[in-house]
Amino acid sequence: MERYNKKKIPRATAKRLPLYLRNLTILDAKGVVRIKSKELAEITQVPSATIRRDFSYLGELGRSGYGYDVTFLIKVFSDILDSNETSHMAIVGFGNLGKALANNNFRRNQNLIISCVFDTDPEIIGQTIAGFYVYSMEDFERVTREKNVKVAISTVPSEHAQEAIDTVVNSGITAILNFAPDRVEVPSNINMRYIDLTTELLTLLFFDRNYKDTPLAITS
Structure with a gap:
């Protein structure tokens, strides 16, 4: 696995990496093999342009028209976040x-x-x-x-x-x-x-009352 220069990853991007990993792990458990940025955006409520920009800091993670390999992304984010380290x-x-x-x-x-x-x-x-x-x-x-x-x-x-x-x-x-x-x-x-x-509960209730068609992603 390629080693990434973690210090070059913007802080805003770094904060979203656990969110991506969490949702990708759920997708993998459901048998999803690949996903496009637009689909991941619907799940995470992160704009697809932001997702593509975040991923660009980590190299070539996907292919145009194909999307991203879920298993590969999990390996990349796990490596960056040291999630396999005790x-x-x-x-x-x-x-x-x-x-x-x-x-x-x-x-x-x-x-x-x-x-x-x-x-x-x-x-x-x-x-x-x-x-x-x-x-x-x-x-x-x-x-x-x-x-x-x-x-x-x-x-x-x-x-x-x-x-x-x-x-x-x-x-x-x-x-x-x-x-x-x-x-x-x-x-x-x-x-x-x-x-x-x-604050989290108030945010949840606000979205439940006003944005039922675009629910919040599960992030924890």
């Missing part, structure tokens, strides 16, 4: 959302592994819940280093998010997924993504 993750905050994420344990990609969970509640620290031993945040740096954790997923409410994220950052982890909608302060070398469930 990534160990930690959950910070083991409330209802944390438990739901741990129970799901990213079944769609067996290389994404939740290795440890943390909380500040003394009633659950030291307990094994849903198959996970709950560590104290005081042990965060030691445990995550021992388990080679590279990604932290924070489900801590906004009022306590900054303190939790500070602990994560001080441990040396630079990739953080934050489910608290309020922004927190982090150094410039930290890659932080926010997921605001309220």
Whole structure:
């Protein structure tokens, strides 16, 4: 497989690659062999011109009139995203959302592994819940280093998010997924993504009420 210069891929394009991979994997499971940019645009709700431009950064991925080979695209995007490389993750905050994420344990990609969970509640620290031993945040740096954790997923409410994220950052982890909608302060070398469930639900409801003929793509 050709190795790509990932630094030359525009950030906007890079953000869409997981969306393409997710939907292509679904198509492959359904037995779809090839697809054209227009068809992929209908599924992902990304304009076909944008798709073709995104793909052009990665070389010659398709043929005019034929479209794109689904299996080949999956290999290309998997290689670029390192989706076949094992990534160990930690959950910070083991409330209802944390438990739901741990129970799901990213079944769609067996290389994404939740290795440890943390909380500040003394009633659950030291307990094994849903198959996970709950560590104290005081042990965060030691445990995550021992388990080679590279990604932290924070489900801590906004009022306590900054303190939790500070602990994560001080441990040396630079990739953080934050489910608290309020922004927190982090150094410039930290890659932080926010997921605001309220905003996502409002967006979903808006499209359901007003754009029933063009539904949103499934992106997660």
